Amino acid sequence: MKINNVFIWLKQKPRIAFFMCLPLILMVACLIIYPFFYSIFLATLNKAETKFVGLANFLFLFKRETFWLVVQQSIFFALVAVFFKALIGFIAAHSINELPSKGQRKWRGMLLIPWVIPPALSTLGWWWLFEPTYSALNWVLEKLSVDAIPWLSETFWARFSIILVNIWVGAPFFLIMYLAALKSIPEDLYEAASIDGANYWQKLFFITLPMMKNIISITILFSIIVTFANFDIVRVLTRGGPIDTTHLFATYAFRVGIESGDIPLGAAVSLFMFPVLAVLSFIILRNVRKRTNEV
Numbered sequence: 001m002k003i004n005n006v007f008i009w010l011k012q013k014p015r016i017a018f019f020m021c022l023p024l025i026l027m028v029a030c031l032i033i034y035p036f037f038y039s040i041f042l043a044t045l046n047k048a049e050t051k052f053v054g055l056a057n058f059l060f061l062f063k064r065e066t067f068w069l070v071v072q073q074s075i076f077f078a079l080v081a082v083f084f085k086a087l088i089g090f091i092a093a094h095s096i097n098e099l100p101s102k103g104q105r106k107w108r109g110m111l112l113i114p115w116v117i118p119p120a121l122s123t124l125g126w127w128w129l130f131e132p133t134y135s136a137l138n139w140v141l142e143k144l145s146v147d148a149i150p151w152l153s154e155t156f157w158a159r160f161s162i163i164l165v166n167i168w169v170g171a172p173f174f175l176i177m178y179l180a181a182l183k184s185i186p187e188d189l190y191e192a193a194s195i196d197g198a199n200y201w202q203k204l205f206f207i208t209l210p211m212m213k214n215i216i217s218i219t220i221l222f223s224i225i226v227t228f229a230n231f232d233i234v235r236v237l238t239r240g241g242p243i244d245t246t247h248l249f250a251t252y253a254f255r256v257g258i259e260s261g262d263i264p265l266g267a268a269v270s271l272f273m274f275p276v277l278a279v280l281s282f283i284i285l286r287n288v289r290k291r292t293n294e295v
Helices: 002-010 013-043 056-062 065-097 101-111 119-130 136-143 155-183 187-195 200-211 213-228 232-237 249-259 263-271 273-294
Strands: none
Touching: 013 263, 056 065, 056 263, 065 101, 065 155, 065 213, 065 249, 101 155, 119 136, 119 155, 119 232, 155 213, 155 232, 187 200, 200 213, 213 273, 232 249, 249 263, 263 273
């Protein structure tokens, strides 16, 4: 009887759902939750990890000009890169959506290639294009009688190069998300708007964008989180140079924690992203939930 009761208890849908999700829950706990709390613990220790120092590592960072430069660069990098990824992704998705169904598949496949290739591998290709000695871009400029550009050795061009590569890698993600959202908009709305005399721009601003608000918000949030934590592109192209002017949180944490041997200080740098992204996530998700409840 007890065995039968156990089977009956296990057959209930909520418990079945829980056990099916259990492997994922354990994976998240092992790879995300535990490292997060362990990072908090590390950030409260001294460099030798032998003494509790509380918030001393954070206070030390707040007094360093390099750290605030990293904060400014990370925010600027995320805002500019995400804006252009969202804009290019939307334009590309809308253009593909306007094509006949038979012609859409090849364009989707080609435009997704930058996103499918591992970022570190594709960034190596970009490094070859930018590298001053063998730069393919400067070779083209030379043929056009234009002075060579120091892509990775001057602050402005180094930042431009990193943002350009990030846009190239990330725009296809916006493309596929926005294309899926466009496919979900009922054609009846556009037909009704056409009957009422609406033009292309009126359909875009009063039908397409309002229907895509939630997916746009979620996609931008996800991209901001990934862009803030970007490591491969900066590490491969500039390693944070010239003179720390292209460091982001992830690369600066690696420089301080791993290369300089101060693990607690590196943990403090990486944790600084959390409150910023947590507040941003709360605001965006609250607006998404509010719009969903209104519908």
